[in-house]
Amino acid sequence: MALQALQSSGVAFRKILSHFPEELSLAFAYGSGVYRQVGPSSDQKNAMLDFVFTVDDPVAWHSKNLKKNWNHYSFLKVLGPKIITTVQNNYGAGVYYNPLIMCDGRLIKYGVISTSILIEDLLNWNNLYIAGRLQKPVKIIAMNENVALRSALDKNLKSAVTTAFLMLPESFSEEDLFIEIAGLSYSGDFRMVVGEDKTKVLNIVKPNIAHFRELYGSILQENPQVVYKIQQGRLEIDKSPEGQFTQLMTLPKTLQQQINHVMDPPGKNRDVEETLLQVAHDPDCGEVVRRGLSAIVRPSSMKQSTKGIFTAELLKSKADDRLDRLVTRKIHLSR
Numbered sequence: 001m002a003l004q005a006l007q008s009s010g011v012a013f014r015k016i017l018s019h020f021p022e023e024l025s026l027a028f029a030y031g032s033g034v035y036r037q038v039g040p041s042s043d044q045k046n047a048m049l050d051f052v053f054t055v056d057d058p059v060a061w062h063s064k065n066l067k068k069n070w071n072h073y074s075f076l077k078v079l080g081p082k083i084i085t086t087v088q089n090n091y092g093a094g095v096y097y098n099p100l101i102m103c104d105g106r107l108i109k110y111g112v113i114s115t116s117i118l119i120e121d122l123l124n125w126n127n128l129y130i131a132g133r134l135q136k137p138v139k140i141i142a143m144n145e146n147v148a149l150r151s152a153l154d155k156n157l158k159s160a161v162t163t164a165f166l167m168l169p170e171s172f173s174e175e176d177l178f179i180e181i182a183g184l185s186y187s188g189d190f191r192m193v194v195g196e197d198k199t200k201v202l203n204i205v206k207p208n209i210a211h212f213r214e215l216y217g218s219i220l221q222e223n224p225q226v227v228y229k230i231q232q233g234r235l236e237i238d239k240s241p242e243g244q245f246t247q248l249m250t251l252p253k254t255l256q257q258q259i260n261h262v263m264d265p266p267g268k269n270r271d272v273e274e275t276l277l278q279v280a281h282d283p284d285c286g287e288v289v290r291r292g293l294s295a296i297v298r299p300s301s302m303k304q305s306t307k308g309i310f311t312a313e314l315l316k317s318k319a320d321d322r323l324d325r326l327v328t329r330k331i332h333l334s335r
């Protein structure tokens with residue numbers, strides 16, 4: 001299965017994981033600190049390590065983590081684990097980040113997401129935020145036997161391939177495909193206009209072709225709609241309206257709905273299947289799909305970045321540090 005390509009036994013990662021509550025359905029590391037990139041993020045040794053922790057019960061997990069790692073949180077910690085979980089689940093992309101943390105001599109950032117919310121994102125692309133991270137090579141450090149989660153992880157990879165096919169020509173290279181896949185979660189992301197390196201996607205893919213091939217190879221070989229010439233690193237797909245309609249019908253639900261919204265004039269309220277059939281015959285099918293992706297990514301990336309202002313370590317002022325000491329002292333006195 002493709003997911004086996006993600007798994008890692010890295011001792012350094014597991015040592016960092018030991019500083020956190022153990023109740024994790026999934027934990028993975030990603031980004032330039034894990035896989036080499038070219039360009040501004042090429043200094044892998046000193047790059048920040050990015051983690052995502054998936055938890056079944058966010059309130060219980062944050063409660064334990066506040067006791068172990070009180071200083072990781074912004075001022076929101078004084079409001080307690082229930083409020084933190086409300087902010088996590090109901091604002092942005094359903095993930096709560098604690099950035100700029102020193103752990104085992106490395107600078108790290110970690111996000112916490114509910115297992116149920118992650119599964120929904122993997123299957124339906126509600127936000128394409130953490131689901132987008134998992135379309136690129138990551139290091140899975142821990143994963144339990146949650147069958148629904150494992151199935152959703154696999155479905156997310158297959159959906160990424162299908163969506164990329166719709167935006168590619170009839171014949172293309174492996175690199176073309178992996179660049180398209182890596183760029184899915186950046187479609188419409190305002191950070192690619194303001195702040196991020198414009199060649200970020202290329203910088204991710206070029207040094208990691210082998211990792212992408214390991215992640216997607218079996219999916220491509222088993223896909224009946226593609227001729228995968230492994231030795232030449234080339235692929236050919238069915239670009240007939242019938243072939244494209246089949247692909248469009250298997251897209252994640254939220255992307256189908258956004259495509260319908262892009263194509264459907266106000267007040268017409270056409271059936272999604274009817275719209276997808278029209279798109280399948282449209283010479284600009286790939287561009288329509290891209291616009292649908294942007295309609296998902298743009299609002300979720302903006303809301304998540306706004307949420308980051310309130311969860312970021314940067315908001316920890318000297319007054320907040322004094323509050324930390326007072327609250328910690330109060331906890332010790334009450335024991």
